[in-house]
Amino acid sequence: MTAADPVVTGLVPSLNRPNGNITGVAAFDGTLGPKNLELLRELVPKTDLIGVFFNPDNPSVNVPAVSNEAARALGQQLVIVGIKGEHDIDAAFDTLLQKQIRVLYVWPDAFLYSQRDRLVARAVSYKIAVISDLRAFTAAGGLASYGANNSDLFRQFGVHVGKILRGAKPSEVPVQQPTKFELVINLKAAKALGIDVPPSLLARADEVIE
Numbered sequence: 001m002t003a004a005d006p007v008v009t010g011l012v013p014s015l016n017r018p019n020g021n022i023t024g025v026a027a028f029d030g031t032l033g034p035k036n037l038e039l040l041r042e043l044v045p046k047t048d049l050i051g052v053f054f055n056p057d058n059p060s061v062n063v064p065a066v067s068n069e070a071a072r073a074l075g076q077q078l079v080i081v082g083i084k085g086e087h088d089i090d091a092a093f094d095t096l097l098q099k100q101i102r103v104l105y106v107w108p109d110a111f112l113y114s115q116r117d118r119l120v121a122r123a124v125s126y127k128i129a130v131i132s133d134l135r136a137f138t139a140a141g142g143l144a145s146y147g148a149n150n151s152d153l154f155r156q157f158g159v160h161v162g163k164i165l166r167g168a169k170p171s172e173v174p175v176q177q178p179t180k181f182e183l184v185i186n187l188k189a190a191k192a193l194g195i196d197v198p199p200s201l202l203a204r205a206d207e208v209i210e
Contacts, residue, residue, distance in 0.1 A: 004060030023170040034070035054107035056082040148178035182206040
């Protein structure tokens with residue numbers, strides 16, 4: 001199971017025909033960056049300057065190609081900040097504060113995910129709203145997230161394991177992509193930030209944390 005595009009990272013040559021000894025489930029985290037920028041536009045319509053944290057050591061990440069065009073279409077400007085390790089976190093937040101950025105999008109990445117509690121706590125202390133593809137950031141105190149439903153991804157993963165244990169060849173089992181997505185809004189975080197969540201957005205949410 002991988003969060004990235006397994007073709008881009010070289011795990012398989014094709015999703016439909018893995019052609020080797022690897023198959024599984026790919027979440028394609030990060031491809032929903034434009035959708036999350038649209039979500040930000042609904043939540044904080046007057047905010048046009050958005051910080052983006054990403055890990056430049058992640059080979060599957062191409063933040064500018066995925067999100068800059070979408071941001072321009074929405075009238076937004078991205079300030080992209082790389083974080084490779086814990087030693088970069090303080091400087092990353094210094095950049096946000098210097099530019100008076102009040103909204104932060106955390107790009108999906110294993111290292112940044114491992115630091116989610118620290119990142120969200122720091123952002124909250126500076127009254128910076130956090131959004132991500134991953135529900136875990138919202139559960140940690142972030143504002144909102146839109147991304148693949150992890151429970152469904154792991155269910156698909158189990159189905160794949162079952163097929164292979166019954167004799168299927170990995171090369172002949174297509175890599176599965178997400179089929180269920182979820183919008184999660186942290187109403188408690190919104191209130192602390194002074195953000196009024198539109199009723200229409202709350203009605204669309206799959207989960208509201210209060």
